[in-house]
Amino acid sequence: MKRKWLMYAVMVLGLCLTVGTVSVWGFAEEELGFRDRDGTYYPPVGDFPAGRISTVHDDLTLALAIAAGFTITDSHTLRIWNQLVDSEVLPSTPVSYTYGNAGFYAPPNPVVECIGKNRARQIWPTSRFDPDTSAVTSRFGPYSPFFHFPHLGGSDLRALRDWAWGNSDTLEGYEAYAWGQRTDLTLIQAVQNDGCIITRTVTISMPVPAGSLEAFATYLHALGDAYSHADCMDALAAQTPPVPWGTHTVPAIGDPSIYACDYNPSNPQNDDAHGREFGSVYTDTQRTIEAARAIYAELSARSLLREGVYMPLPLTTTLVVSGTETTLDGAIVTFVTAWDYDEPARRREYVDRLVEALRAQSRTAIRRVYLPLVLSP
Structure with missing residues (x-):
């Protein structure tokens, strides 16, 4: 058992070092509404991007957290608070989710x-x-x-x-x-x-x-945004x-056109800075894939050291998603590249099948040993 624990610890550490726990690049909202823990769907209302979510910050975070060994409850907490960094408020019953603030400083004069x-x-x-x-x-x-x-x-x-x-x-x-x-x-x-x-x-x-966990989800959001905005x-x-x-x-x-930064939040396109992060046409998708891997490395480390209940799955884990055999890393690549930016519903459907595959996996429980603190007289 000790050797098995060491093997998993080395695996997670290696993943973190390979991907880079703080090597980072926002993923824009898509034409898709928020879905609550119980499955209640809230269709988008108002002008874009109000009421919309990012399938990276929201849906994919849920799947990656489950793969990393978090409970379903904690996985939902992580993806909701990740999305809240952008949305500020998300609908729910009886009370909406709200990020809130603890006060701001007086601005400069x-x-x-x-x-x-x-x-x-x-x-x-x-x-x-x-x-x-x-x-x-x-x-x-x-x-x-x-x-x-x-x-x-x-x-x-x-x-x-x-x-x-x-x-x-x-x-x-x-x-x-x-x-x-x-x-x-x-x-x-x-x-x-x-x-x-x-x-x-x-x-x-x-x-x-x-x-x-709410603080950790905030960091995961910033980590993803750092990859997304790096160029x-x-x-x-x-x-x-x-x-x-x-x-x-x-x-x-009136702004000058800067290819890596051009994005109009009131009129998003498949070929703007964030639209190019999905689909099979642009190499910009690579930073989305790298962001997902980096987020998974952090989730795996956090799960192993803190709240996780199962050992994180290696990225090489074989899964059957939507009837197709792939790996966890292959599922990430499919999520990013199989559909264009303007096809978020298909990405969500794929993540739903991925979550089903992950939950069907036989998992190894994390066993933690807590030693008493001995104070010298």
Whole structure:
């Protein structure tokens, strides 16, 4: 038994080292609504992306958590809180799931802080951010680039991981603020037109405890986003002047076209920066596959060391999904490449079959030994 335990520990460690536990790149919402723990489906309502989910942050996370050895209950918690980082609120009965916030700092005063810079219009946070009601992870708030555009191997992602694992009781991050000319609409336009750009290092007040599953799901979301946005982050850093934090470019409203960053959230396409992350046409799918593997490595390590009840399955595990024999890694590749961005219902159906295959597997229980703490007199 001791040798078997060591074998699994080495397997998980090797997976983490091969994929990179903090080597990272957002996956956009798709035309698919949220499905609750009990299977209740909430169809999308309102303008895109409201009421929509990402099949990577939501559905695939559920399957990967089950494969990693978490209970069904904990697997749902992980995928719901992963999606909440984007959605902020998800429907449920009798009470909706809400990420919430624990307060924000007073913003800088542009009259004082932006002398000599254009500051006629506030660019960031956007008008959709409300410090009283927005989630701390809001994509429109001051922490948006920290949670949604972290850097591959960067201190921002490391801070999130330390907090998610409970190695730090506090989350150290940064705020982002921008002002520009009255005609500027986006961060890039403000940067190009001598706008006022401010970042501040802060301790972020979080509404979920450090080390909790909810915190870990938050980190998994940022890990996936880091992979998804990696090419964009490199392209933004190469601009003159460099763009100070991650953002999408929307040429339709005056941004320069940056191939790796072009994405219009009100009109997503199969060939934009996030649409190219699915299907069989573009090599961008590779970063989606790598993101899923990295997320699985983290889930496996967490399961083995903390909440898991079964040993994580190796990526080479043979499965029969929808009548086809494959491996766990092969199922990840199929999920990413078999259907285009605008076919999320088929991806969800495939994940449902994958979950069935995973739950049919014979699993080895994790046996933990807790030794008493002996204090010397």
